Each structure stands twice: as structure tokens, then as C-alpha cells.
Amino acid sequence: MIKFGKGNLATPKQMRPVYIVAAGMSDFKKHYPEKKTEELAVEAFRMLALENGLKVDGIQELKRHIHTCFYGHFADHFGDQLLGESVIHDRLGLDPMGNCGVKTGGATGGSTIWMAANAIASGYSDCALAMGWERMDEVDTWTGNHYIATAADKDYETELGHIYTGYYALMAQRYWKTFGKSSPKFRRTMSKISVKNHGYACSNPFAQAPARITVEDVEKSPIVADPLRFYDACLMSVGVAAVLLCDEETAYKLSAHPIRLWIGAGSHTLRTADRRIMDIPLLPNEENNKDVLKLYAGLKGGKNKERYPGFTGFLAARMAAYYAYHMTGIVDPCEELDLVELHDAFTISDIQTYEDIGLRPYSMGPDYIESGDAYLKVPEDGTFPKSLAGKKGRLPSNLSGGLIGNMHAVGATGIMQVGELLWQLQGKWAHFHARPEMWERFGKKKPKDFVNLQVPNAKRGLAISHAGVGSHVTCTILMNPKSVIKK
Amino acid sequence: MAKHSYEYNNMNPTATVLRRLDPMVIEKPRNPIHIHTYGGETPFFRGLTEGRLMATKCVNKKCDPSGKAGYYHLPPRVYCPDCLEKMTWEDITDLARKTARIHTHITVANPGAFNRVPVPCEIISVEIDGVATVIMSYLRGAKPEIGMPIEPVFETANPTYTILDLSWVPRR
Ligand SMILES: [Zn+2]
Numbered sequence: 261m262i263k264f265g266k267g268n269l270a271t272p273k274q275m276r277p278v279y280i281v282a283a284g285m286s287d288f289k290k291h292y293p294e295k296k297t298e299e300l301a302v303e304a305f306r307m308l309a310l311e312n313g314l315k316v317d318g319i320q321e322l323k324r325h326i327h328t329c330f331y332g333h334f335a336d337h338f339g340d341q342l343l344g345e346s347v348i349h350d351r352l353g354l355d356p357m358g359n360c361g362v363k364t365g366g367a368t369g370g371s372t373i374w375m376a377a378n379a380i381a382s383g384y385s386d387c388a389l390a391m392g393w394e395r396m397d398e399v400d401t402w403t404g405n406h407y408i409a410t411a412a413d414k415d416y417e418t419e420l421g422h423i424y425t426g427y428y429a430l431m432a433q434r435y436w437k438t439f440g441k442s443s444p445k446f447r448r449t450m451s452k453i454s455v456k457n458h459g460y461a462c463s464n465p466f467a468q469a470p471a472r473i474t475v476e477d478v479e480k481s482p483i484v485a486d487p488l489r490f491y492d493a494c495l496m497s498v499g500v501a502a503v504l505l506c507d508e509e510t511a512y513k514l515s516a517h518p519i520r521l522w523i524g525a526g527s528h529t530l531r532t533a534d535r536r537i538m539d540i541p542l543l544p545n546e547e548n549n550k551d552v553l554k555l556y557a558g559l560k561g562g563k564n565k566e567r568y569p570g571f572t573g574f575l576a577a578r579m580a581a582y583y584a585y586h587m588t589g590i591v592d593p594c595e596e597l598d599l600v601e602l603h604d605a606f607t608i609s610d611i612q613t614y615e616d617i618g619l620r621p622y623s624m625g626p627d628y629i630e631s632g633d634a635y636l637k638v639p640e641d642g643t644f645p646k647s648l649a650g651k652k653g654r655l656p657s658n659l660s661g662g663l664i665g666n667m668h669a670v671g672a673t674g675i676m677q678v679g680e681l682l683w684q685l686q687g688k689w690a691h692f693h694a695r696p697e698m699w700e701r702f703g704k705k706k707p708k709d710f711v712n713l714q715v716p717n718a719k720r721g722l723a724i725s726h727a728g729v730g731s732h733v734t735c736t737i738l739m740n741p742k743s744v745i746k747k
Numbered sequence: 748m749a750k751h752s753y754e755y756n757n758m759n760p761t762a763t764v765l766r767r768l769d770p771m772v773i774e775k776p777r778n779p780i781h782i783h784t785y786g787g788e789t790p791f792f793r794g795l796t797e798g799r800l801m802a803t804k805c806v807n808k809k810c811d812p813s814g815k816a817g818y819y820h821l822p823p824r825v826y827c828p829d830c831l832e833k834m835t836w837e838d839i840t841d842l843a844r845k846t847a848r849i850h851t852h853i854t855v856a857n858p859g860a861f862n863r864v865p866v867p868c869e870i871i872s873v874e875i876d877g878v879a880t881v882i883m884s885y886l887r888g889a890k891p892e893i894g895m896p897i898e899p900v901f902e903t904a905n906p907t908y909t910i911l912d913l914s915w916v917p918r919r
Contacts, residue, residue, distance in 0.1 A: 261829070263812060293772050340775065398775075405859030415785065415792075416822045417883055419909045421868040422859030429885070430872050434851035485853050532872065533822055533882045539751050567881065571851060571872070 262538035269541075269585040272524055277530040279511030279518040280502050280738065283679030284308030285541065287702040288468040288499035288667030291397045297339065297500065298351040301393060304500040305352055309694075314514050321445065327385035327508060329359040332372030332392030334670035337407040339395050348391065365411050366605065367525075368392060369674025370725020370734030374523045376505045386510045391502035392671035411728055413531045422446055425493070426566035428729050429485035430532060434571040435485045439623045440608075447487070449626040450607040451478035452643060454491045454664055457604060461661025463711045465698040466676075468495050468667050472709070475643060479715065492607040494663035501675035503682065517686045521678075522734040524589045526579025528570070530731045535570025541578055542592045543618040552621045559622060569616070574609075577616035577724060580735035584722070585618070588737050589746030593618055594633060594655050596745065598718040599684055601677035603726035603733075604662040614722055615736065619655070629658075636713055659684070659713045674725030674734065681721035682737045687713040719743035750831065776881035787825035790836050795912035800839040800843050802878065818879030839875065844898045846876035852891035863911055871915065873897070884910070889917045 263267070284307030286300035295303075309322045316322045329352075331345035341347060345361035369392040374392035396404060408424040409417075417427060440446035455475055461467035475493065481490035504514075511518035529535055535618040540560070546552045560568055569575045581593075590596050600619075604610040611625035619628045632638035635653035642649075660666045660680040663673060683689050690712065692698060699706040720743055723736045738746070764774040785792050794801035802819040805827035815874065819839055820828075827834050854866040862868070869886040887900065896918040906912050 293767065293770050295770075340777075403860045405857075406861055409859050413822070414783075415788070416910050419863070419911050420870055420883055420885055421855045421864050422862045423857070423868075424854050426853050426855040426858075426868070426870050429853040429855075430851045430870065430883070433853050434872075434893070437851075483856070485855055531822065531883070533880050534820075534828070535881070536818075536879045567850075571881075 262536050272583050275383060277380060277508050278377045278380045279506050279508060281315055281506055281511050281515040282308045283503045283682050285466055285501045286499045287466045288497045288669055290468060290496060292498035297393055297395045298348055300500040301348045301391060302666045302679050304391065304502045307440065308502050308504055313516065316514065323354065323386040325514065326354060326357060326389050327387050328379050329354055329357060329389040330372045330375045331359060332362045332363055332368040332671035333674065334363060334365055334368045334394055335407060338398060340398060354506035356511065364732035365727030366581050366603065366670055367674060367725040367727040367732035367734055368671040371732060371738060373503065373675060373678055373736060374525050374734050377521055377523050380505050380507050386507045388505050389502060390505060390675060391500065392675045393500040394669040394671045395498050396496045397427055397498050416533065418530060418626045424728060426485050427532065428606065428617060431490055431571050431729060432488055432606060434439055434467050435608060438566065438572055446626060447479065448475055449629050450492060451475035452629050453480045453604065453607040453610050457665040460659050460713060462707055463702060463713050464661050464693055465702055466667055467665055468497055468662045469665050472601060484673050485669035488606055488608065494605045494668040495692040497667040497669035499667055499672050501672040501679055503675055503679050509557045519682055519685050520739045520741050522584055523734055524580045524583025524587060525724030525734045526576040527732050528575040528730045532571065535567050540568050540622065541582055543582060544585050545618050546621065553623055569673065569709045573612055573622055574616045574730035574733060575633045576730045576733035577613055577726060578651065580733040584735035584737050593722065597655055597720045597722050599659060600655060601658045601660060601680055601723040602657055602662065603724045604658055604664050605726065607665045617724060636715065656715060674723065677723035677725065678736050681723055683716055684718045685721055685738055685740055687714065788823055791823045792908060795901055796903055796906040796908065798903050799838050800840045800899055801836055802839045803836055805830065805832060806835050819877055821878050821880055821882045831853040840899065842877060843875050847897050847899065848874050849891050849893055849895045849897060850874045850881045851893060864872065873915065884913055884915055886915050
């Protein structure tokens with residue numbers, strides 16, 4: 261569809277408020293032969309039940325509240341188990357409560373929360389579990405790449421190299437040439453994202469790929485699909501994440517610090533081939549901005565005739581943000597939010613997403629990094645001007661390390677992001693990241709260069725969960741109940 | 748046509764490969780063949796084996812916006828994505844020869860399992876005048892550039908009966 265009616269653009273309604281009260285995760289690794297997926301699921305659930313300060317006397321009392329369960333798992337091929345949801349549900353001992361599997365590629369985690377939130381918002385359930393996982397270590401990378409490529413159209417795309425990264429990289433290349441102008445400066449911005457996210461992962465005991473690297477390291481790493489290099493790409497992980505959603509009454513019964521949750525979802529064609537030229541749907545901070553409207557008029561026309569938004573932007577992300585901003589009353593995300601967790605599948609797609617969700621107008625994404633906005637504290641390593649170095653960023657991004665530094669256990673990813681936001685908004689980041697015990701339980705030692713990444717007084721956060729070339733995207737917004745914008 | 752005769756049922760139960768003892772890790776072999784139909788999109792794939800590029804077009808006058816714009820769809824669709832009426836097939840080989848160009852491209856050095864595109868794979872997205880979409884394909888015998896004029900090549904001698912029967916070369 262490239263023309264919308266009123267019904268398509270209606271602001272999604274929650275018939276009653278939705279709250280999030282707890283999160284739990286396993287650690288994330290590339291290979292995890294020591295444990296089966298269902299063991300990791302139980303461990304994540306135990307953390308959710310026992311370590312979030314819930315006002316319940318143990319696991320069994322919490323389980324008596326849970327009414328429905330939504331399970332996110334992207335790839336049956338990888339797990340080699342149909343109805344994997346049922347295996348996990350059984351190990352959690354949550355039968356005979358209703359459960360449902362959710363699959364939307366890389367956005368599976370976000371979509372799982374979407375389903376659980378709708379169950380609460382509609383009144384169907386007062387307490388719903390959203391859990392997601394992935395196990396990608398049963399096959400070699402070569403076969404794994406084929407499996408992932410079967411998420412593209414099998415007749416028209418998969419045969420072309422059996423490599424999903426390539427299909428995505430077609431879009432990256434277009435953005436790189438059109439807006440990046442293939443410039444070393446733009447390349448440097450991409451590299452800074454990888455340095456940032458690997459760096460933040462160093463303070464995350466759950467993370468798979470903590471690393472103190474430099475922009476030079478990124479730019480010297482092997483090419484995966486030009487212009488994307490090894491350090492530009494996300495991880496492939498094994499792991500589990502879970503969150504618990506409730507209605508208001510149950511939320512306050514269970515938790516002293518429940519957080520409000522809204523979520524919107526968008527989609528776009530599975531095949532990039534089908535991305536037709538269309539008008540750019542506008543976000544609240546663009547609608548009446550003459551400069552932005554003038555910029556967009558120029559982008560659409562001209563000799564390039566950009567296929568907007570299709571090859572250089574993600575329409576699905578734009579739509580998800582459109583719904584979520586209208587649901588919550590957010591106008592300027594950089595001003596009204598305190599932190600974000602974005603789907604940094606690649607450094608360049610992270611930049612594209614800044615534009616889709618209105619952190620910057622289309623074509624100006626790199627400025628979100630270069631302005632220092634994306635950092636908790638702007639690096640003092642000489643990569644930023646002296647006037648910015650050491651300053652506090654306006655809207656820190658991916659303090660968990662994101663998909664590049666922390667994990668991409670596909671079905672778990674969107675849930676991990678929201679779990680991290682919850683802990684930040686509850687002021688519990690240190691409880692889950694700073695205690696030496698958290699590192700030791702995963703066989704690690706708390707590093708000497710550990711940095712406190714709790715955002716001071718964080719009140720509002722946003723998470724983007726995104727599938728591949730942009731077939732599905734969800735936008736989740738969390739707010740402290742005292743800081744809700746739209747009453 | 749090639750016939751596969753993989754035997755599914757004769758795996759020797761003693762032949763499991765043990766990778767590790769603790770935790771116990773084993774190999775689970777898989778080798779299935781899928782029997783797959785192109786259904787109503789058959790004219791496109793048959794066209795490739797006969798040296799023709801077949802696209803579809805919505806001719807429903809009430810359709811908004813496809814019908815009005817008269818745009819071709821490639822990949823073809825049996826039904827119009829806007830009005831869901833049956834689309835009409837047309838041969839656009841000449842149009843492609845005269846106007847096709849590269850919208851974007853990527854070089855894949857390490858393709859996934861089962862790949863049959865020559866390595867490095869020069870994957871391209873193709874713009875054609877009058878076509879609303881940009882089909883993904885691959886380029887032979889040249890380094891791709893955005894905007895490069897190209898023309899289609901068809902694998903009519905030894906068809907694979909897949910999308911690989913269509914490729915592109917720089918326009919002569
Ligand atoms: Zn139509």
C-alpha cells in the first residue's frame with residue numbers, strides 16, 4: 261500500500277494502561293553447548309521472578325498471577341524444533357495457561373511484547389509473560405547464512421547468494437552513496453557507532469562482545485559486504501530474555517516501581533524490489549517544520565528520484581514511531597526521551613533508523629552521533645571536538661551494547677532492549693550490571709574499567725525492534741508513571 | 748529433468764557422530780528435497796528459459812494508484828497488490844534492453860550454503876522505465892556502479908529454472 265486512509269493512520273488505543281514490572285535474561289554467547297535453550301529460559305524466568313523486587317513469596321506465587329504467555333522465536337530451522345514455544349512453556353511449568361508463538365524475523369522480540377501488551381490493554385489478561393530466545397549455534401555460519409536468507413523471498417531473492425546480509429547491504433550501499441557520498445567522514449561516523457556499542461558492552465555482564473576498539477580497528481576489519489565491515493555488523497547469539505506486563509492493579513500489587521508501556525508496529529514489503537516511490541509519512545516533529553518539508557521535497561524529486569522510503573530508509577520503522585509517538589504524545593524524541601535502545605543490526609542501519617524515528621530528519625542521521633547526543637558522556641579520545649568531549653549527551657543510545665556489542669539472539673533481542681530500559685527507568689541498572697556477583701554467575705570478572713551507565717533520573721525510554729530489510733518494526737515506549745505526557 | 752533419489756530412511760542408527768562428551772554434543776544430519784511450485788507466476792520463470800522478461804500490470808481503471816500509473820510489477824504478481832484484481836502479463840524484454848540501469852549493488856564475497864551465483868556475487872537492484880519496482884538480480888562480467896546502463900541475459904541453453912536464469916551485463 262502506498263496511499264493511506266484514515267483507518268490506516270488511526271492512533272492505536274489501549275483500553276486501559278499497560279505496565280511492565282520485571283525483566284530477566286540469560287547471558288549471551290555465540291556458542292552455548294553447556295545449556296539447552298529451555299535451561300536458559302528457566303534461568304531468565306528465575307531472574308525475572310526473584311531479582312526484580314516483586315512483592316511475591318517466590319516463583320510459585322508469581323506464576324499464579326500469569327494469565328497468558330507470548331513466546332518469540334524467529335527461526336524454527338535453527339532450533340530444529342517446531343513448537344519450540346511449547347517446549348519452553350512446559351519447562352516453565354506454565355501449563356495450562358494459554359500461550360502463543362510470535363514470529364516476525366528480527367522484530368520478533370518487539371512483536372512478542374506487542375502481543376502481550378495488547379492482551380493487557382484489551383482486558384483479556386491482567387498479567388502476561390513475554391519471553392523470546394534464539395539458538396543459532398547448531399549449524400556452521402555458512403549454513404546459518406542460508407537459513408537466515410530463507411527469510412527473504414525464496415523464489416526471487418534467496419537464490420541470489422543465499423546471504424541476507426547482501427540483501428540488506430543493497431540498501432546500505434544506496435544510503436552510503438546517496439547521503440554518505442562514500443566519504444571518509446561518513447565512514448568514520450559508522451565506525452564510531454561500533455566503538456560506542458562495543459564499549460558500552462564492556463559494562464554489561466550479559467554481553468557477548470565487549471571490546472575497547474578504535475575507529476581504526478573498525479575500518480581495518482574485514483569487509484563483509486562493501487561498505488559493511490566485520491565490526492559494522494551485529495552478533496549471532498544464543499540466549500533468552502523475558503519481561504512481565506500487567507494491568508495497573510496487578511502492577512502495583514506486584515511492584516513498588518511499575519513502568520508504563522506503549523507499543524506501535526509497522527511493516528513494509530518483504531522484498532526490497534517492491535518498494536515503490538511514495539510520499540514520506542511525517543512524524544509530529546516534522547509536520548509543521550518548514551525546513552524539513554523543504555528538505556523532503558528535494559529528496560523525493562531531483563535526478564536521483566529516491567524511492568522514499570524504501571532503499572535508504574525503513575518505512576516500517578517510520579510507521580511504528582508514528583503510532584507510538586501519537587499514542588504517547590511525544591513530539592520531539594530527542595527532547596522528551598532520556599535514552600533509547602535501537603536495532604543496530606549494522607552501523608549504517610542504525611543511522612537510517614535515527615531518521616526513521618525522527619531523531620534527525622531524513623539524510624541527516626549522522627548528526628545524532630556527531631553532535632554527541634547518542635552518548636551518555638561524549639568520548640574524550642580525540643574523535644570529538646574539544647567543545648563536546650566529556651559533555652553529557654542528550655539521548656544516549658544502546659547503553660546495553662546493542663546488537664553489535666551485547667547480543668542478537670533474534671527472538672530475545674527486542675525483549676532484552678525493553679528489559680534494559682525498564683531497569684534504567686527503575687534506577688536498577690547498577691543492581692543488574694554493577695554487582696560483582698552478576699559477573700561471577702556468568703563466569704566473568706567485573707572489569708577494572710567498568711563504567712556506571714545508569715542514566716541519571718531516567719524517566720522515558722524507547723526501543724526499536726526491527727526485521728531484516730525492514731519487513732516488520734515495533735516501537736516500544738516506556739515512561740515512569742509520574743512522567744506520562746498524554747494524560 | 749534431474750530426479751533426486753535421496754534415501755531418507757536408511758540412516759544407520761549406529762552412525763551418529765559424537766562431537767563432545769560433556770556436555771554431550773552430537774551431529775544431526777539433514778538432507779531434505781522440497782518439491783516447489785511457481786504456480787501462477789510460472790509465465791515469468793518459463794519466460795526466462797525462453798529469453799523473455801515477463802512482467803505484470805494492473806489494468807483495472809478504478810485501481811489507485813497502480814492502474815492509473817500503468818506501472819509494471821517485476822517481480823510479477825498474479826494479483827495487483829492494491830486492488831487485488833488479476834494482473835495482465837506483458838513481455839518487457841525490449842523495455843529492459845533499452846532502459847534498465849543499476850539502482851544499487853553489492854559484492855558478496857562469502858555467500859551462504861547452496862549458492863550458485865558466480866563468486867564474488869555482484870548482486871544488483873534493477874530500475875527499468877515504466878516499472879514501479881526494482882527487481883533484485885546479478886551482474887556478469889563487470890564491476891557494478893549506481894546508474895550503470897545494463898541489459899538482460901537469459902540462461903536458455905542450460906536453465907536452472909530459478910531466478911538465476913536472469914542476469915545482466917553492461918548495455919552494449
Ligand atoms: Zn490494481
